[in-house]
Amino acid sequence: MPFERGAAPRVDPEQIASNDNRYHCHYLLIIVTIMNLTPSMTGIATPDPLKFAFSAKTSAHASRGGMRPFPLDEAGWQSWWQRESEAEERALYIHIPFCRKRCSFCNFFENGANPARINRYVNALCASLAQAADTPLAQSMPFSAVYVGGGTPTDMSADELAMLAAVIRRFPLAADAEVTLEGRLNGFDDEKWQVALAGGFNRFSFGVQSFDTRVRQQAARFDDRETLLTRLGELTRDDAAVIVADLIFGLPGQDDVVWQQDIRDVMASGVHGVDLYQLIAMQGTNLERAQEKGTLDWLADGQQRAAMYAYGGAQLEAHGWERLSCSHWRRSPAEQSRYNQMAKRGAEILPFGAGAGGSILGHGLMYGRDLAPWHDALASGKRAPGMVMGRNPNARMDGLLRGALDSGVLALDRLPAPLLTHLMPLFAAWQQHGLAEIENARLQLTLAGRFWNVNMQAGLFEFLQHNPLDGSAPPSHGTAAVRHSLV
Structure with a gap:
């Protein structure tokens, strides 16, 4: 049956989560032609994924991009x-x-x-x-x-x-x-x-x-x-x-x-x-x-x-x-x-102090590092200078995915069936490249996957941006996951 580009075929989640490598190989060959998959998302095929799956680790953290500053008086x-x-x-x-x-x-x-x-x-x-x-x-x-x-x-x-x-x-x-x-x-x-x-x-x-x-x-x-x-x-x-x-x-x-x-x-x-x-x-x-x-x-x-x-x-x-x-x-x-x-996991973290970052009522918040305006704002009883971001409608699921990958194990039954089906091309590619193993309804990172887990998190968010779950065109204002170091 023909597939539309950007849409995943219908699959059985139980079969997806099985340990049938023949199925995963066949599925990956089909899906790679209809979805946007890049080496920055999947890593590359190599005899030694621990050393060569990605070119380098360039950041300590990864998160979904696309959130815009939120106007707040x-x-x-x-x-x-x-x-x-x-x-x-x-x-x-x-x-x-x-x-x-x-x-x-x-x-x-x-x-x-x-x-x-x-x-x-x-x-x-x-x-x-x-x-x-x-x-x-x-x-x-x-x-x-x-x-x-x-x-x-x-x-x-x-x-x-x-x-x-x-x-x-x-x-x-x-x-x-x-x-x-x-x-x-x-x-x-x-x-x-x-x-x-x-x-x-x-x-x-x-x-x-x-x-x-x-x-x-x-x-x-x-x-x-x-x-x-x-x-x-x-x-x-x-x-x-x-x-x-x-x-x-x-x-x-x-x-x-x-x-x-x-x-x-x-x-x-x-x-x-x-x-x-x-x-x-x-x-x-x-x-x-x-x-x-x-x-x-x-x-x-x-x-x-x-x-x-x-x-x-x-x-x-x-x-x-x-x-x-x-x-x-x-x-x-x-x-x-x-x-x-x-x-x-994306818990609410109330931040305090110049340079502090966290979240409040679902909005990301990062205070400026400069001490002088920070002191001036507090002395006048106003909010310290910084940036407030719009709410991420996917924050809860993003936290689940990020926290699970950081731990090294993702329970696939925690994902809604449509999202699991949508992400399987990426998960199958990770397995093919020696970064993860799919068994007993769990995605478990290998030693190589644990070493490259931040790259994999960034790749996952990049995948979701290039391949929206609803099948719509990727957003024009951002095409890659935000990578940043927290202070």
């Missing part, structure tokens, strides 16, 4: 805070945009950690939080997670930490709310630790990046290997809170030997969870400038980084660590990584 903004939340789950994100040092790989350094500037900012931020906490919007349902990120929030003083913790408690937090403080170990002394614990912080995320002293020096990080391991041992000794470490693979000078020691060190450090993040080359970094000058140490290429990812995950799992997502593992059930999972 001050009266409209104030009225939003008098409404009740419509969300199924939500969190707070609080941004502290100060760092004492710019790391070589960072392209979003915002403000130096001047104590007077931090103090002024934290006081204004806490006043803003206190005002928001008393609104119907904030009080209408509990928050399951709070994330204080940056920047380097641990550069706040102990008194500032106590002030921030107190105002956070004015929001209706769930009884088991995850309250995370992000930062670095350097400068996070016992006084700050005890104040943070007393204030209700129960999870701490530290950017270790690498334990190797020489690699750390090249990345412009504080402290050597022994100092880091000693401090992590002190913080994890009594299990007073969940401690998480971030590691980056692909840093200058970080060869296989160094990376293997990094994995051994993080497993021995006592931390409850670890993120393995790939170094992404970004414009405007000191690392880029060093590379242009030819002064950069040895740097792993994309294929070597793929092998490093595979090694890290395999070693963690061989030693009993559980994979919670494509980039996060835990050794203890105390580590939930709740905020990160909620963000991927």
Whole structure:
């Protein structure tokens, strides 16, 4: 039977979700001729998809494009805070945009950690939080997670930490709310630790990046290997809170030997969870400038980084660590990584602070990073400068798809039958290219798929834009998924 271009043939979802590879091969050959499928959506056929399915990972996140700025005056903004939340789950994100040092790989350094500037900012931020906490919007349902990120929030003083913790408690937090403080170990002394614990912080995320002293020096990080391991041992000794470490693979000078020691060190450090993040080359970094000058140490290429990812995950799992997502593992059930999972699923995240991003009543929201207009707006009782986006009518399904791919498993029976049928050409292509396996009504990412999962998310949203579910022509104002790095 002939098919119209842009329309999928009728198929049996149970047969789609079966493990009949002959069916998938036949289906893919038919469908590729009637739908828009490109290598940026599907990856390419290669004997080694872990290393070569896509050309490169260029972003840490992916989302559907096409949302337009939403015109909102001050009266409209104030009225939003008098409404009740419509969300199924939500969190707070609080941004502290100060760092004492710019790391070589960072392209979003915002403000130096001047104590007077931090103090002024934290006081204004806490006043803003206190005002928001008393609104119907904030009080209408509990928050399951709070994330204080940056920047380097641990550069706040102990008194500032106590002030921030107190105002956070004015929001209706769930009884088991995850309250995370992000930062670095350097400068996070016992006084700050005890104040943070007393204030209700129960999870701490530290950017270790690498334990190797020489690699750390090249990345412009504080402290050597022994100092880091000693401090992590002190913080994890009594299990007073969940401690998480971030590691980056692909840093200058970080060869296989160094990376293997990094994995051994993080497993021995006592931390409850670890993120393995790939170094992404970004414009405007000191690392880029060093590379242009030819002064950069040895740097792993994309294929070597793929092998490093595979090694890290395999070693963690061989030693009993559980994979919670494509980039996060835990050794203890105390580590939930709740905020990160909620963000991927598209939960409502009320943002506070210059440079903070989140959502409110279904609208995306990103505040500007410039401190001066942020302070001026708060002093006059107005909304801080930033961008409000129109509501995404597909937000709930986008969150389901993004969250599932981030976890590595998509239950196909959670998708409406028409959408499942529509997406099967893409899913079949992923299976053909070694990025996923379809079995028992589940799309499960392979090791290669987990490594390339952000590319696959971007490819999925690109597919939906080029092949609208209703069969209409793709929108003219955008043809690719938005790819961006969150601050």
